[in-house]
Amino acid sequence: MKVCVIGDSHLAAMKLGWEDMQAAFPDFTLTFFGAPFPLIERLAVRNGTIVPTQWKTEVFFRHTSGGEARIDGSYDRVLLCGMKFSIWRVLGVYKHCRAEDEKSDGRLPLSDPCYRRTLEDHLADTTCIATFKLLREIGATPVGIVPTPFPSEESDMLERRYQARARGDEARVAQHFADAAETLGRRLGFAPYLAPASLLASPIATKAACAKDSVGLRLDSVPHAQDEHNHMNAAYGAAMLRGILPALAAQEA
Amino acid sequence: MRSPYEDLPPTAFWRTGVVGQAPDAIKGLYAKKFAISRKTRIATAGSCFAQHLARHLRARDFTLIDAEPPPPGLSAESAAAFGYGIYSARYGNIYTARQLLQLAQSARGTFTPSGIVWEKDGRCYDALRPSVEPEGLSSRAVLADHRAWHLKRVAEVLDKAELFVFTMGLTEAWVHAPSGTVYPTAPGTIAGRYDPDIHRFHNFTFPEIHGDMTAFFALAKAQNPKLRFLLTVSPVPMTATASGQHVLQATTYTKSVLRAVAGQLAQERDDVDYFPSYEIVTSALARGRFYEDNLRNVRPDGVEAAIAAFAAEHDPDAASPVQAMQQESAAPPPAPESAEDDAICEEILLDAFAP
Numbered sequence: 147m148k149v150c151v152i153g154d155s156h157l158a159a160m161k162l163g164w165e166d167m168q169a170a171f172p173d174f175t176l177t178f179f180g181a182p183f184p185l186i187e188r189l190a191v192r193n194g195t196i197v198p199t200q201w202k203t204e205v206f207f208r209h210t211s212g213g214e215a216r217i218d219g220s221y222d223r224v225l226l227c228g229m230k231f232s233i234w235r236v237l238g239v240y241k242h243c244r245a246e247d248e249k250s251d252g253r254l255p256l257s258d259p260c261y262r263r264t265l266e267d268h269l270a271d272t273t274c275i276a277t278f279k280l281l282r283e284i285g286a287t288p289v290g291i292v293p294t295p296f297p298s299e300e301s302d303m304l305e306r307r308y309q310a311r312a313r314g315d316e317a318r319v320a321q322h323f324a325d326a327a328e329t330l331g332r333r334l335g336f337a338p339y340l341a342p343a344s345l346l347a348s349p350i351a352t353k354a355a356c357a358k359d360s361v362g363l364r365l366d367s368v369p370h371a372q373d374e375h376n377h378m379n380a381a382y383g384a385a386m387l388r389g390i391l392p393a394l395a396a397q398e399a
Numbered sequence: 400m401r402s403p404y405e406d407l408p409p410t411a412f413w414r415t416g417v418v419g420q421a422p423d424a425i426k427g428l429y430a431k432k433f434a435i436s437r438k439t440r441i442a443t444a445g446s447c448f449a450q451h452l453a454r455h456l457r458a459r460d461f462t463l464i465d466a467e468p469p470p471p472g473l474s475a476e477s478a479a480a481f482g483y484g485i486y487s488a489r490y491g492n493i494y495t496a497r498q499l500l501q502l503a504q505s506a507r508g509t510f511t512p513s514g515i516v517w518e519k520d521g522r523c524y525d526a527l528r529p530s531v532e533p534e535g536l537s538s539r540a541v542l543a544d545h546r547a548w549h550l551k552r553v554a555e556v557l558d559k560a561e562l563f564v565f566t567m568g569l570t571e572a573w574v575h576a577p578s579g580t581v582y583p584t585a586p587g588t589i590a591g592r593y594d595p596d597i598h599r600f601h602n603f604t605f606p607e608i609h610g611d612m613t614a615f616f617a618l619a620k621a622q623n624p625k626l627r628f629l630l631t632v633s634p635v636p637m638t639a640t641a642s643g644q645h646v647l648q649a650t651t652y653t654k655s656v657l658r659a660v661a662g663q664l665a666q667e668r669d670d671v672d673y674f675p676s677y678e679i680v681t682s683a684l685a686r687g688r689f690y691e692d693n694l695r696n697v698r699p700d701g702v703e704a705a706i707a708a709f710a711a712e713h714d715p716d717a718a719s720p721v722q723a724m725q726q727e728s729a730a731p732p733p734a735p736e737s738a739e740d741d742a743i744c745e746e747i748l749l750d751a752f753a754p
Contacts, residue, residue: 235472243470246541254470255545259534260481261470268472 147395149176150217150287152277153227154183155377156294158363160227161210163383174391179217180363181206186229187273191283194219206363219285223394225292226336229274232294233350236323237308239264240315245322248315265326266333278336288397289336292386293327294376298357299347301375310350320349337397339390345382356382422685423704431712432665432672433627435562437461442487442560446494446568448633448697450485452676453564455706459717463487464559466552482531487560488552491528494568495603496611496660497581502527503618506553513578516542517591524590526582535590557619560626566676567657568633570603571642571649585641600641602652608660616670627670630661634680636695654681676705 151160157180164176180186181203188200196217198204207215244253245261256264269275278289297304310316327338347353360377409415410427420426435441442464443453457463469483482489493499504510517524522535523542528549536542557563573585576599587593603611612630620626632654640649658677665673680689680701687694689701710717 239470239472246537250544255541255548256470257481257532257534257536257541257545260473260477260532263477263481264470264473267474267477271472271474 147174147222148220149174149223149225149391149394150179150221151176151225151227152179152186152217152229153225153292154180154186154229154273155363156228156292157210158361159295159378159380159383160225160292160387161383162361162380163385163387166380167384167387170388171391174395177212177214177221178210179207179214180210180227182363183229183273187276189277189280191280194284196277196280196284210363217284219287221287222399223397224281224287224289225339225390225394226274226277226289227292228294229277230272230294231269231274231291231327232272233296233319233323234294235268235272236265236319236326237304237310237350239268240310240319240322241308245318261322262326262329265322266330269326269330270334275330275334278334282335286399288394288399290339290390290394290397291327291331291336292339292390293323293341295341295356295378295382296346296350296352298354298375299351300354300357301351303375304351311348316349316351323350337393339386339393341386342389345385352378352382417682417684420684422679422682422688423700423707425679425682425684425708428678429675429708429712432669435461435629435713437714440464440559440561441564442556442562443564443566444486444490444493444499445564445566445631446492446633446635448568448635448676449492449564449566449631451697451702452566452631452706452709453486455702456564456709459706459710459714461714464556466555466559467549480533482528487556489528489531489549490553491530492568492583493565494583495570495572495581496567496608496615497572497603498527498583499565500611500615500618501581502553503557503615506550506557507618507621509618511578512575512580514575514580514597515546517586517589519590522590526586526591527580529584529589529591557626558623560619560623562627562629563619564629564631566631566633567608567661568635569637570608570653570656571637571640572601572603573641574599574601602642603656605656605660605663608656609663612660612664616668620670627672628664628668629672629674630664631674632657632661632677634677634689634697634701638695674705674709676708679705679708 151157157178161178185200185203185206188198188203189196190199198207198215204215242254243256243261244251245256246258274291281287281289305311310319324340331338341352345352345356356378357375358379360374360379437460440462441456443449453463464487465484467488469478478484482491490502493502501510501512505512512527515526516539517526517529519535523539524532524535525542525546536545573582574580576597585593586598616628636650637646637653640646642649661673664671680697689698689704690696691698
């Protein structure tokens with residue numbers, strides 16, 4: 147099964163993970179097309195294929211794919227990674243708004259239908275979904291979406307900015323994210339693949355071990371600094387792919 | 400022998416003032432009473448037609464107050480569906496002067512409406528703005544919470560505005576008889592249940608509307624003495640009448656009373672101006688061309704003709720209405736584009752009850 151994997155910097159974990167585990171999946175061939183944000187935004191459909199519109203993006207695509215820069219419709223499945231399809235979007239809404247069952251605290255009160263629609267619209271307004279729409283212009287290949295990983299449990303940004311733990315709302319935020327991804331997936335026609343509980347330290351944080359020794363999506367593959375808490379390592383990528391690939395293969399064509 | 404009509408300008412005569420004029424550019428129809436600049440903080444409210452005025456003013460970079468903006472991430476289309484970005488706060492359409500007065504009184508804490516929770520399929524709807532939550536809310540407590548938030552925003556609008564634009568829409572209304580609370584639409588239309596023992600039909604008269612508007616002005620100016628008002632009358636005919644009259648007669652009565660009140664208020668007050676969008680759309684000169692085929696919805700060029708007359712007085716150097724709307728459409732619009740069908744209008748739901 148030929149799988150095309152498209153993503154931003156979070157694609158690095160998947161690519162490195164695949165290199166470590168591909169022997170266990172001999173029926174799969176994965177081709178990676180990655181470029182850091184915002185270069186990954188510079189895509190367009192031309193002559194039935196998705197092509198980079200900027201030379202820098204093309205350089206990254208050739209580097210990550212092993213020479214190819216155009217994405218055609220020949221793949222059996224497509225996996226989209228990150229590209230702002232992220233829990234951060236939900237946290238941004240959570241910071242400013244509250245759902246019907248949350249107590250009054252100065253945040254904008256929203257009806258549950260409006261809260262859901264806000265999350266769906268916010269996730270839909272991402273490069274990930276824009277890329278999904280480009281894919282739909284060139285064919286009907288089944289698509290899975292791997293959201294941007296939750297930040298490491300060692301990241302202080304979660305609490306500093308959002309206080310979801312202090313409010314006891316981590317599980318609520320995670321559920322909002324899962325529900326919105328699921329609903330949007332049903333509406334647009336993709337399958338979301340969220341990280342399994344085994345990789346998580348809390349409902350909205352990844353285990354610190356998954357972020358150790360992560361590598362940036364750069365042409366020189368320089369490791370991230372030790373205080374990098376948003377990108378994951380090869381082991382995380384491999385664990386994700388082990389769960390995703392069988393399900394992706396089972397997605398109806 | 401001299402006639403008192405001898406020295407009057409061409410605008411004073413039907414033949415020169417109307418016949419032969421372009422319906423979308425009637426010379427001298429509107430002369431401003433006071434200046435409105437792009438920096439003037441403008442609040443908008445009123446019936447469906449007011450949505451168009453607000454949208455066009457926004458497109459022309461006038462400063463429209465939005466005290467109740469949508470949540471971050473909600474698309475423009477979704478925001479409009481939930482009543483965001485349409486008016487200066489999320490009050491939905493305000494069709495009658497009494498409804499406007501009671502909203503302001505509620506925001507100032509001098510009136511407590513009753514009978515305002517309408518239920519449907521286990522969900523609760525705010526009867527005073529039923530269109531802003533298309534699926535309702537989960538409980539009366541949540542509705543009260545949301546309403547309290549909303550009224551604080553309405554108070555902000557009244558405090559911050561330098562100009563309050565109100566489009567008068569209807570004289571007919573349904574009232575919660577025990578409390579006098581006026582609804583924007585009939586119970587049982589969007590939600591709730593019509594109960595003849597509680598709900599009463601009322602067709603407001605000239606003195607009542609004049610009194611309500613005067614009371615509203617006084618209340619709004621009590622904490623914001625420099626506030627001024629621009630009144631318009633919606634040219635959109637009634638969808639249905641409960642008056643017992645033919646709907647054409649009822650529409651003529653309604654619009655005549657509203658137009659008369661607006662004119663009276665503009666004559667007797669320095670802080671009230673009347674803008675004749677009603678005349679532009681409905682006049683014989685237009686020969687009905689500004690209406691859609693249903694003879695009710697106003698076509699986009701009708702709205703543009705009205706805005707052009709406004710802009711000629713208040714924003715003469717700006718782009719044309721079409722250019723402004725095109726420029727606006729290049730960026731994500733805060734509300735749907737110009738077709739009347741995009742206006743959110745509870746009243747049209749009455750059409751569903753037509754035989």
